[in-house]
Amino acid sequence: MDPISHGVVGLALYSLQHSPTITSAACLGAVIGSISPDIDIITRFKGDYVFLNHHRVETHSIPGIAILSGLITIVLFFIYPSFSFFQVFLWTFLGGLSHTLLDYFNSYGVSLLYPFNRKKYSLNLLMIYDPILMLLSLYSIFFIPRAANQYFIMGTIMFLYLLYRFLDKSRLRKKLMVLYKNQYVIKNMNIFPSDFNLLKWDYIADTDSHYIVGEINSITNRSNIIRKLKKVVSPMIDKSLKHQLGIYFKNFTPIFHVDLIKEKEKLIVKMTDLRYRIKNEFKHHASFYYGVDESLIKSVFHPFSEKNVIEVECEKISG
DSSP, X not given: OOHHHHHHHHHHHHXXXXXXOTTOHHHXXXXXXXXXXXXXXXXXXXXXXXXXXXXTSGGXXXXXXXXXXXXXXXXXXXXXXXXXXXXXXXXHHHHHHHHHHHHHHSSSOBOTTTTTXXXXXXXXXXXXXXXXXXXXXXXXXXXXXXXXXXXXXXXXHHHHHHHXXXXXXXXXXXXXXXXXXXXXXXXXXXEEEOSSOTTEEEEEEEEXXXXXXXXXXXXXXXXXXXXXXXXXXXXXXXXXTTBHHHHHHHHHOSOEEEEEEEOSSOEEEEEEEOSOEETTEESOEEEEEEOTTSOEEEEEEEOSSTTOOEEEOOSOBOO
């Protein structure tokens, strides 16, 4: 979700109890707080390799939100003459928490428990830009005052929407399992919300022999295979996963495919993150170049596009 959308949700959250106004430090705190976790974008000055390692980690964790909320509250203290530190901190924290929870509900996930656990958690229910959530947020901001029953109606709509998304996802997962079970031994069926289409879900079928990447329509139940990738087994893959970039890539994505590309005097081990696509092309890749003696010549990270090239040190090998 983009910063403006996060800000709208933060303002809507504050508007559930108060009329939104720039003269309120708590209102401004809720908006700034709802945007603040994405301050980790400053790590992009060190390149996408560093940025993707930190995005949605430190600043999106519960401790990170608390620290950011405290800093924002201190700054607002020097701007507004009438000030309740606890009230402003609370609304700022709630704004930041709304940001993290929304990212938790979409497919990118957040490291909620950092620094105790770096793992990213995700429910894979909401799109990056969710129209239902935005409509409810705009209603909260512009239609004030409200009767008590309107709060109940808004909460019920959001609850039923999330329940529908969960049940729809579960239903389509079962259909996909039935669709492929006669052809493959299915190890896992991963379902993700489409980035921009409310009626579609993306899926990755992890089978004994292939990764099958596709999409399925919620209304027609029609599935479309985008890529079918045959799994490869090689000691060179295990070797690559022990290098610095291999460790990074495995931690970066839980679902990736590996290709072996043989050329005259070198072997390329190419890893592809299967989760995210742009126009049916996968975003993130890692390439390992080996010589005829199987020594690593170089390792390259390709963030967002194969055209982007970041060479990563390859001297150190774990294990």
